[in-house]
Amino acid sequence: MGRVTADTTTAGERILAGLDLWAEWATATQRAIVGAALESFAERGFHGTSLKHIAQGSGLSTAALYVHFASKEELLFALSRRGHAIALDLVRAAAADPDPATAVRVLVYAFTRWHAEQRTTARVVQYEQGALTAAHAEVIAGLRRDTERVVRGLLTRGAEDGAFTVPDVRGASAAVLSLGIDVARWFVPGGPWTPDALGLLYAELAGRMLGMPA
Amino acid sequence: MGRVTADTTTAGERILAGLDLWAEWATATQRAIVGAALESFAERGFHGTSLKHIAQGSGLSTAALYVHFASKEELLFALSRRGHAIALDLVRAAAADPDPATAVRVLVYAFTRWHAEQRTTARVVQYEQGALTAAHAEVIAGLRRDTERVVRGLLTRGAEDGAFTVPDVRGASAAVLSLGIDVARWFVPGGPWTPDALGLLYAELAGRMLGMPA
DNA sequence: GTCTATAAATTGATAGAC
DNA sequence: GTCTATCAATTTATAGAC
Numbered sequence: 001m002g003r004v005t006a007d008t009t010t011a012g013e014r015i016l017a018g019l020d021l022w023a024e025w026a027t028a029t030q031r032a033i034v035g036a037a038l039e040s041f042a043e044r045g046f047h048g049t050s051l052k053h054i055a056q057g058s059g060l061s062t063a064a065l066y067v068h069f070a071s072k073e074e075l076l077f078a079l080s081r082r083g084h085a086i087a088l089d090l091v092r093a094a095a096a097d098p099d100p101a102t103a104v105r106v107l108v109y110a111f112t113r114w115h116a117e118q119r120t121t122a123r124v125v126q127y128e129q130g131a132l133t134a135a136h137a138e139v140i141a142g143l144r145r146d147t148e149r150v151v152r153g154l155l156t157r158g159a160e161d162g163a164f165t166v167p168d169v170r171g172a173s174a175a176v177l178s179l180g181i182d183v184a185r186w187f188v189p190g191g192p193w194t195p196d197a198l199g200l201l202y203a204e205l206a207g208r209m210l211g212m213p214a
Numbered sequence: 215m216g217r218v219t220a221d222t223t224t225a226g227e228r229i230l231a232g233l234d235l236w237a238e239w240a241t242a243t244q245r246a247i248v249g250a251a252l253e254s255f256a257e258r259g260f261h262g263t264s265l266k267h268i269a270q271g272s273g274l275s276t277a278a279l280y281v282h283f284a285s286k287e288e289l290l291f292a293l294s295r296r297g298h299a300i301a302l303d304l305v306r307a308a309a310a311d312p313d314p315a316t317a318v319r320v321l322v323y324a325f326t327r328w329h330a331e332q333r334t335t336a337r338v339v340q341y342e343q344g345a346l347t348a349a350h351a352e353v354i355a356g357l358r359r360d361t362e363r364v365v366r367g368l369l370t371r372g373a374e375d376g377a378f379t380v381p382d383v384r385g386a387s388a389a390v391l392s393l394g395i396d397v398a399r400w401f402v403p404g405g406p407w408t409p410d411a412l413g414l415l416y417a418e419l420a421g422r423m424l425g426m427p428a
Numbered sequence: 429g430t431c432t433a434t435a436a437a438t439t440g441a442t443a444g445a446c
Numbered sequence: 447g448t449c450t451a452t453c454a455a456t457t458t459a460t461a462g463a464c
Contacts, residue, residue, distance in 0.1 A: 029447085044344065047261035051440060063442080064448050072440070126399070127341060130258065170406055171415045178396035179389055185340070186392075192384055201385045209419045243429085264457065278430050280459070 004105070008203055009196065011102070012110035015093045019086050019114075021121060024078070032058040033068055037075050042123040046076055046131035076128060077136040083125035084143040090114060091150045100158030101212050104176070107154070108206040109199040111180035115187070116195035122184035151177060158210070165211035176206050218319070222417055223410065225316075226324035229307045233300050233328075235335060238292070244282055246272040251289050256337040260290055260345035290342060291350040297339035298357040304328060305364045314372030315426050318390075321368070322420040323413040325394040329401070330409035336398035365391060372424070379425035390420050 001009075025031050036057025040049040051062040051072060058065075069075040094107035115122045129140055151173045158164040166172045179202050193201070207214070215223075239245050250271025254263040265276040265286060272279075283289040308321035329336045343354055365387045372378040380386045393416050407415070421428070 045259055045261055047259055048345065050438075052438090060447095061449060062440080063450080066441070067447055131262065167418060168415055171412065172419065174400065175393055175416065175419050178400075179392055181399070182392035182396045185395070186388065198385065201382055202389065204381060205386065205389050205423045208423050208425065211422065265459085266457085274429095275431060276458080277432080277460080281429055286458070 005200060007102070008105045008109050008200065011097070011106045012094075012113065012199065015090055015106070015110045016114060016117075018093065019089060021082060021086055021118070024082050029058075029060070030068055033060070033065060033075070034079060038079060038120050038124060041076065041079070041128055042120040046072075046128045073131065073133060073136070076124070077132055077139075079121075079124055080128065080132065080136075080140055081143070083121050084140055084147075086121075087111075087114070087125065088143055088147045088150070091147050095150050095154040100154060100161065100163040101207070103154055104158065104164075104210060104212070105203045105207060107151070108176060108180065109203040111177075111199075112183055112202040113195040113199035115180050115183040116193075116198055119184055119187055119189075122181075126181050126184050148173060148177065155210070163212065172210060175209060179206060219414060221316070222319045222323050222414065225311070225320045226308075226327065226413065229304055229320070229324045230328060230331075232307065233303060235296060235300055235332070238296050243272075243274070247274070247279060247282055247289070248293060252293060252334050252338060255290065255293070255342055256334040260286075260342045287345065287347060287350070290338070291346055291353075293335075293338055294342065294346065294350075294354055295357070297335050298354055298361075300335075301325075301328070301339065302357055302361045302364070305361050309364050309368040314368060314375065314377040315421070317368055318372065318378075318424060318426070319417045319421060321365070322390060322394065323417040325391075326397055326416040327409040327413035329394050329397040330407075330412055333398050333401055333403075336395075340395050340398050362387060362391065369424070377426065386424060389423060393420060 022031060022034075025034050033054065036054045037049070039057060040053040044053070049072075051065060054072075054075075055062045055065060065075075069078070090110055091107060094110055095103050097103035097106060115126075129137060132140060152169055155164065155166060155169045155173050155176075159166045159169055183198065183202075187195075187198070204214075236245060236248075239248050247268065250268045251263070253271060254267040258267070263286075265279060268286075268289075269276045269279060279289075283292070304324055305321060308324055309317050311317035311320060329340075343351060346354060366383055369378065369380060369383045369387050369390075373380045373383055397412065397416075401409075401412070418428075
């Protein structure tokens, strides 16, 4: 493993270790509900999930769920908001590196690895926005805009100081994020890559895309 | 516009023009149903779509739908199968070019542009597989494996004859497909790119990823 | 082939006892 | 805070008239 690779892994792991999806839910019951909802939303989608699924997955009756959440949609919203906040934290932490080339490598590594390791959460985050109420969707859209802005800012910085050669910063940002996001759709544990290996590979491919010297 | 760019556009447009999603549905009624189902499945997902949505979208009663399709799931299956067949045709046509570098550029251009232009169809194709019965899902999985095999074959060919420098053919194939597929998730007409411009940009970015000389 | 009417099951959510 | 029981609405699908 080369120096750049080792550094990317180390920095990326530090960022990933700092993320805690569960911070918002304190009790065991809350966590059981949120965990069951995550599993079912990821597997069947929001509309394909009934309260019965969530109740059985968490060992409660459907009526008991309403003590903890006002509605099925509120449960999705809480989950989606927390997941988006985590993703934003991840991207911000990576982009904070003063060297744009390092920042991009670490960002793509950690973002990709997160989408592979936290595939369940990531699927809900990336693919269930359409089920939110208009008001809730607007909150989530704001978090997504923030994330995209951080990536565009990083690519702009790298392009200006000559670290990258990018024909279209906005388009390259979309491409970089797409690589990681789409992992949540197709990745299955036990396949040809570990999340770590896939993150490193995609970090290299993204570096090439941006015209970074190997 | 450079020569390579112009050639990519021309070849890609020829491929796209040869695709006909509707060939399978002959009558105006069938097309109205399929069109309404596509719209609603893409917007709300399969489970978020009721027969009432499809009936109203096609100007029929829910009962009349059953004259043309055995069930809601059979309708999704027919749609998904046709869309996957189209995507496979597209990829095969592009990969047939004897020059691997040209083939990759044309493939990414056409695949990306299709996901932008046919965003409605592409969303159903890429994101509604989970709603299929096990037997139907297996048919679709076969078409997806074929598509991936074509791309991996092309990248292997290009790597062997020196057109590309790819560290991991399988991983690079996944990345190339992800770029196009994820377009169906985020692309909205009227944004910063036309489907044509996005296809050209992504063809260039994919070329860089594969170590192709500009 | 299309309609109205309706069946049979499931859904999200609430009432009230403990 | 959890349960059983239940409501009101909606869902997929069918029956039968035209």
